[in-house]
């Protein structure tokens with residue numbers, strides 16, 4: 142769901158502890174990205190906590206109009222991320238769900254205040270790295286990547302620049318495809334409900350990515366990576382996909 | 398001048414084929430319509446090109462983002478204030494229009510609105526009408542109605558004239574014939590347009606000449622029509638003024654040349670003061686076509702007065718509700734009425750760019766159409782439109798009056814699947830998109846994600862059994878490979894790496910699992 146941020150952003154000084162919200166897609170399909178994020182943050186002296194009770198932010202049901210089901214699942218996250226420390230989220234769209242949409246979901250519910258407090262301490266991964274860690278730039282590595290920023294990261298969270306900056310600061314060259322701000326056509330259940338339109342959008346996006354002539358596509362949204370990456374793979378184009386966290390961790394290890 | 402070698406018979410067949418294809422398109426459901434559009438290479442190319450062009454024009458005319466955002470704040474505030482006092486403003490509007498000599502009519506439904514226009518025409522024995530562009534008249538299908546009553550109603554906006562010749566409907570708010578190629582237009586003009594001397598228009602693909610031909614035909618009609626119909630972009634309550642934005646001069650002709658002028662508008666278009674106009678006008682023209690100002694801006698405040706040389710003898714305004722009161726009373730969906738019909742949301746919509754306006758099967762296409770149409774026609778009839786959106790938010794970012802379009806679309810999805818008991822404020826067809834299968838999937842999904850141990854068992858099975866998963870998944874795998882789960886979930890890896898779960902004091906206090 143895309144909406145303007147519910148709360149003005151207040152960035153805390155670098156904390157000693159954070160929660161990591163892996164998100165359900167990262168959990169099953171790219172868990173290494175989650176581990177990379179954990180190790181990256183640990184390396185910067187932050188203790189990362191990973192509540193085993195966490196599952197999904199509830200967005201798939203919420204965006205489909207099934208509010209009760211979304212709320213049941215979201216309640217579980219309120220319980221999992223209960224302590225008053227930042228929650229770093231591995232995907233822009235799930236971060237947006239917590240940061241922008243829990244307000245609507247819990248409006249008038251007993252957990253309203255708790256949900257608003259959680260929203261205020263929720264940060265998208267690159268946003269946390271860029272705005273809270275504030276790392277100095279590393280020397281150029283010569284690596285070039287194509288960056289795709291998800292619509293939620295760009296519009297709801299407003300962190301497109303954070304994506305760019307953390308990559309550039311880590312020493313990689315960032316290339317953006319044609320029609321950079323256009324949706325890749327994933328949209329959660331949209332890809333299933335309106336398969337033809339979604340496929341047309343994904344194919345156009347894949348073509349724009351391929352036209353960049355670079356062999357790695359990065360994003361901080363697993364859904365977009367699956368959609369664009371899956372399309373590229375089906376077309377037989379040798380472009381691999383990576384979560385930004387994995388790339389940052391790799392650069393960190395290389396410069397150790 | 399480009400004159401092609403052509404076979405008149407072949408051209409007529411092509412025009413007939415286009416019309417049949419359109420009629421066929423209208424018969425289908427949204428998904429089938431979308432598919433037909435997607436398969437039409439020419440259509441896809443022209444829509445993508447047109448939306449790219451319009452986006453670039455809008456960017457160029459708002460070089461200063463701060464100014465744009467401030468203007469959007471003001472636009473939003475004006476529209477919200479106007480809506481907050483809507484009933485009062487409408488009363489004031491009626492009072493002041495009447496004092497100015499403009500006759501006011503109220504219509505609750507589309508049918509009533511058509512009947513009122515017809516009765517005004519009938520009372521004056523009017524048989525021929527020229528129309529400036531009006532989306533509301535498309536919404537109530539006025540042309541169709543009047544045609545059945547034996548009244549000729551000619552569209553005078555160039556794009557509307559072309560889609561009328563083609564027996565189609567507009568595919569965009571601001572550029573109704575955006576979907577047509579020059580060759581198609583040349584064929585239409587040649588086979589369907591009729592000059593006043595009864596001759597057909599010669600075939601040409603020269604754009605200036607095509608426009609010249611159409612203009613000559615329309616000029617004759619302006620001079621001879623019994624009545625003119627127009628839309629309204631803003632109605633000013635405190636002065637009783639009707640404002641009309643246009644580029645071609647056809648609006649001015651339709652509202653001044655014939656002896657009767659009938660304006661028609663949705664009840665939401667009213668604003669309090671003339672002071673509200675400049676900001677809205679600036680937002681409208683810049684967002685719509687990237688123009689700083691439109692060629693014409695008409696302000697109509699009375700019929701012809703004694704001693705004046707031109708202007709209509711009667712001016713009428715038909716105020717159409719057609720579901721707007723219901724939108725007004727819905728706490729979440731009320732912002733729908735903020736719309737100033739600029740079309741920017743569709744110009745920025747990646748779905749619209751790929752399927753075009755006709756696929757939506759409604760007067761208003763794109764994001765605003767997805768919000769307005771189901772509320773007007775019912776979720777049972779047009780509920781599928783609300784699924785045609787990725788919620789990417791580009792429309793909401795583009796909307797000059799900050800209508801939270803993605804939020805409204807999501808809200809409509811909720812309404813479409815609602816099981817809450819019916820109330821008077823409900824959108825017709827509430828709950829009609831709820832299918833047992835989907836509802837069960839969400840129930841199961843909620844269960845699976847609600848209990849930590851259950852969720853972890855499911856991902857355990859998913860990851861360990863990943864080799865056994867099916868390799869095909871409907872539409873997804875037609876153009877994409879299927880994502881394969883990892884060997885171990887992040888939950889597994891984090892536990893294996895000894896990552897803590899809660900801050901130390903909480904762990905002690907609550908004994909977390």
Ligand code: SF4
Pocket residue numbers: 735736737738739740741742743765795796797798799800802
């Ligand atoms: S919803 Fe907004 S962007 Fe779309 S037509 Fe209306 S005013 Fe313009």
